[in-house]
Amino acid sequence: MIVVVASLVAVMLAAAIAALVFRDLLSSVIASCPVSLVASILFLFLQAPDVAMAEASIGAALITAVFVMAIRRTSRYEE
Amino acid sequence: MRTAFSIVVLAVVAVGIGAALLAVPFGSPKTQVGDYYNEHGRAQTGAANMVTSVVVGYRAFDTLGEVTVLFVAALGLGAVLSAAGGRSGRREVQPASLVLLAGSRFLFPMITLFGAYVFLHGHLTPGGGFQGGAVVASGFLLLYLGTRGRRVNRIGSTVAESLSGLAFVVIGLIGLTVGGRYFLSNFMPTGALNTLFSAGIIPLIYIAVGFKVGSELSGVIDDLVEETA
Numbered sequence: 001m002i003v004v005v006a007s008l009v010a011v012m013l014a015a016a017i018a019a020l021v022f023r024d025l026l027s028s029v030i031a032s033c034p035v036s037l038v039a040s041i042l043f044l045f046l047q048a049p050d051v052a053m054a055e056a057s058i059g060a061a062l063i064t065a066v067f068v069m070a071i072r073r074t075s076r077y078e079e
Numbered sequence: 080m081r082t083a084f085s086i087v088v089l090a091v092v093a094v095g096i097g098a099a100l101l102a103v104p105f106g107s108p109k110t111q112v113g114d115y116y117n118e119h120g121r122a123q124t125g126a127a128n129m130v131t132s133v134v135v136g137y138r139a140f141d142t143l144g145e146v147t148v149l150f151v152a153a154l155g156l157g158a159v160l161s162a163a164g165g166r167s168g169r170r171e172v173q174p175a176s177l178v179l180l181a182g183s184r185f186l187f188p189m190i191t192l193f194g195a196y197v198f199l200h201g202h203l204t205p206g207g208g209f210q211g212g213a214v215v216a217s218g219f220l221l222l223y224l225g226t227r228g229r230r231v232n233r234i235g236s237t238v239a240e241s242l243s244g245l246a247f248v249v250i251g252l253i254g255l256t257v258g259g260r261y262f263l264s265n266f267m268p269t270g271a272l273n274t275l276f277s278a279g280i281i282p283l284i285y286i287a288v289g290f291k292v293g294s295e296l297s298g299v300i301d302d303l304v305e306e307t308a
Contacts, residue, residue, distance in 0.1 A: 049205035050130055053197065057213040062296060065220050069303040 005045060012038040023078045029067040036060040125269025126202040126278040134207065135281045139263040142284070143247060145209075146291055150244065153295045160302050175225050183225025190218030198289030202278040208285040212292025219297040223304050233301065236294040243290035250280055250287070 012035050019032040036059030043052035103109070116137065120129055124136035134142055174180070197204075198211030251263040263280075270277035 050207065050210055053206050053210040054213060057210065057217045061217040061220060062213065062300070065300065066303060 001045075005042065008038050008041060012042075024076065025071050025078055026068065026076055029064055029071065032067075033060055033064045036063070121272060124265070124278055124281065125272060126281050127273040128202055128204065128207075130205070131202045131207055131281060131285070132278075135201070135284050136265070136278075139251070139284060142288065143251065143263070146244065146247065146288060149292065149295055150240075153299050156299055157302050175227055180225045183221045187218050187222050187225075190221065191215055194218065194289070194293065198285050199282065200275070201285035201289075202281045203273060203275070208288025209292050211285075211289040212294075213296060215289070215293035216296030216300065219293075220300050223300060233298070236298055236301075239290050240294040240298070243287040243294070246287040247284060247291070250283055254280065 015031050015034040015038070019028045019035070022028040022031060036055055039059065040052040040055035043049075043055055108114070116129065116133055120132040120136070121127065124132040126132040126136060175183075194211045194214035196211075197206040197214055198208045201207030201211070254260075254264040254266050255262050257266045263284075265279040265281075267279040269279045276282075
């Protein structure tokens with residue numbers, strides 16, 4: 001169990017660091033999506049399935065879509 | 080001078096917050112309200128899901144406040160977007176790929192059904208109005224990605240949003256008059272625990288919240304898509 005959780009946290013950290021490092025904002029948004037996805041799995045492990053549901057639908061799906069639409073309206077690359 | 084002053088103020092604030100935090104005994108229950116909910120929650124509200132019995136039973140008024148906050152946020156987003164740039168008409172958009180089109184048509188009814196299940200069974204299984212509404216809105220997002228240029232019926236979604244918000248308040252007012260004790264008090268029989276028709280007004284409130292959150296978040300997506308397309 002602890003190995004599974006540790007590897008999930010590692011995936012989360014790697015995705016978060018990637019989101020910070022990318023200069024291409026679209027890649028950055030896509031990289032920040034797994035952070036929410038893994039967080040929802042961790043919420044499930046912590047016996048909070050309702051929080052996991054909200055995190056998966058809002059954090060992973062809707063927030064990503066909102067950011068992608070905002071990038072389409074502004075500029076794609078960080079200056 | 081100002082720097083020294085701000086450092087002193089920060090130090091005082093830090094010492095105060097630190098002392099206050101150190102005074103709290105960590106790991107020990109600080110209030111008795113949690114024990115009370117665990118002991119009496121099921122008998123008093125009739126909801127098998129403890130989280131729901133707190134969120135919509137004991138603290139339904141807070142939930143009304145949360146719904147209002149979400150409503151004002153969606154309203155503000157719509158106002159800002161419509162003020163930022165005039166709607167420049169609908170440009171020609173290239174159609175989505177066959178896989179996305181077929182996938183969205185296939186998955187949209189299932190996602191909507193799952194969202195409806197989540198908010199209908201909010202008093203029995205994990206989840207509730209907010210989660211179910213968000214799931215429904217993510218289904219609408221998929222529909223937008225698949226079938227470009229097709230719009231959700233904004234009048235219909237506005238009517239659903241207004242009626243569900245109104246239903247929440249009306250249920251609360253009926254509780255105030257018929258239940259006679261307080262706003263949003265339960266005026267219906269709680270029924271047998273762990274059945275669909277139980278828990279009094281909780282399922283009704285969660286259906287209203289599900290419709291409201293779903294139509295609001297779909298409206299937010301519609302605003303943004305209309306601006307970018």
